[in-house]
Amino acid sequence: MRLIPFAYLASYLLSLLGNSIAGVALPLIVLQVTGSALGAGAVAAATAVPAVLAGLLMGVVIDRINRRTSSVLTDLVSAAAVAALPLIDMLSGLSLGWFILFGIVGSLGDVPGMTARDALLPAIVRHSGLASERLVGIRESLGAVALLLGPAAAGTLMVLFEGSTVLWITAATSLAAALLTLLIPHHVGDIVVTAEGEATAAGSGWVQLRLGWRVLLRSRFLIVTTALSVVSVIVLASLQGLILPVYFTRLEQPGMLGFVLTALAAGMLVGGTIYAIAGARGRRRAWFLAGVFGSALGFVLIAALSSEWVVFGGAFVVGLSSGLFASLMGVLMIERVPEQMRGRIMGTQNAILTAAPAFGILTAAVLTEYAGVNVAAIALVSVGLIALGLSVFAPSLRNLEPESAEAGTGGAAVIHSA
Incomplete structure (x- = not known):
């Protein structure tokens, strides 16, 4: 594999792996330091809003500077925010306030970092010689690897090291991700702008932000795919975050939740992996339908809550379908989101998707409290099934083949950004 795609994919894996480890280890460390479950919740709540705002607002910056540079800077912010915690622990000791402060600082790098990598992806495809289907499929597979390894690595590290020492490891992964991204030549991150894009590039940051939102809201394709992704995330988060923990707790087998994940x-x-190997073959509509109907089947199997083995099977089917669907959507985003607006549009999408899980878990909690866990599972999955069903008939998702004139390819000029 050539250097450019290798550096991009390795950086992507390390960044996600670090986030996955921190997602498990940090709440445990907060509990160890404060002795309060409320404290862990306070850290999560305090960092959620800044993360969403950063995702919404930083897209303008990502659209104005070199995409490689923005990716490196966001990884460095994440690394510094995490590394500050064990450093302060050595110097003066940690308290809840420190966790909240650097949780907020770190959130300013997380969602923008995700957006910066998304915005850089079309350039990686152009300079790598790999088909977009293969590159995006590999990227989704590596995301699954991080999801598999992260929790296990976090548990092992918490046993081997004391307290906040584990956070040096997660900071190192973000730093390594930034260094790997530096292996990508600087010019690869330059922004390609069409003649039409040059005409709309002027104006303040607020004007540019509104322009990006206007493009998003006027595109039926982007509205439908964003809404479908949000509903799917809400349903999946409600199942993972509340319904299944309650279900397995009632079975007196809480440890089974880990096997579901x-x-x-x-x-x-x-x-x-399947999409990376075969995604370029056949019609995209067939891949889309496989992802939609597979997700629907998996959600139904989980919502039935008939046995733990059925739940495991449903989770695998949902994961398989999500791998296909997310890979296809990644390819379509490369083709259909204007190059000069990728930061703003994808930053908005990532911000919404960051906030969606909390809404899903809250809804599941209310339904479980007043109607029971089975009713909550059926109700939320029904919403997901309706969204999936509507997407099958959405006119904007009927023709998914490459367009004759893709966004961002006509009359292109390259902006050499700092």
Whole structure:
């Protein structure tokens, strides 16, 4: 594999792996330091809003500077925010306030970092010589690997090291991700702007932000795919975050939840690998329908809550279908999102998807409290099935083949950004 795609994919894997480890280890460290579950919840709540705002607002910056540079800077922000915690622990000791402060700082790098990598992807495809289907499929497979390895690595590290020492490891993964991204030549991150894009490039940051939102809201394709992704994330988060923990707790087998997440990640790995190998063959509509109907089947199997083995099977099917669907959507985003607006549009999408899980878990909690876990599972999955069903008949998703004149290819000029 050539250097450019290798550096991009390795950086992507390390960044996600670090986030996956921190997602498990950090709440445990907060609990160890504060002795309060409320404290862990306070850290999560305090960082959620800045993460969403950063995703919404930083897209303008990502659209104005070199995409490789923005990716490196966001990884460095994440690394510094995490590394500050064990450093302060050595110097003066940690408290809840420190966790909240650097949680907020770190959130300013997380969603923008995700957006920066998404915005850089079309350039990686152009300079790598790989088909977009293969590159995106490999990327989704690596995301599944991070999801598989992260929790296990976090548990092992928490046993081997004391307290906040584990966070040096997660900071190192973000730093390594930034260094790997530096292996990508600087010119690869230059922004390609069409003649039409040059005409709309002027104006303040707020004007540019509104322009990006206007493009997003006027595109039926982007509206439908964003809404479908949000609903799917809400349903999946409600199942993972509340319904299944309650279900397995009632079975007196809470440890089984980990196997469900493993089955989900394994399915995503298989789905991404299949798409990387065969995604360029056949019609995209067939891949889309496979992802939609597979997700529907998996959600139904999970919502039935008939046995733990059926739940495991449903999780694997959902993961497999998600791997196919996410890979296809990644390819379509490369082709259909204007190059000069990728930061703003994908930053908005990532911000919404970051906020969606909390809404899903809250809804599931209310339904479970007042109607029971089975009703909550059926109700939320029904919403997901309706969204999936509507997407099958959406006019904007009927023709998914490459367009004759893709966005961002006509009359292109390259902006050499800092």
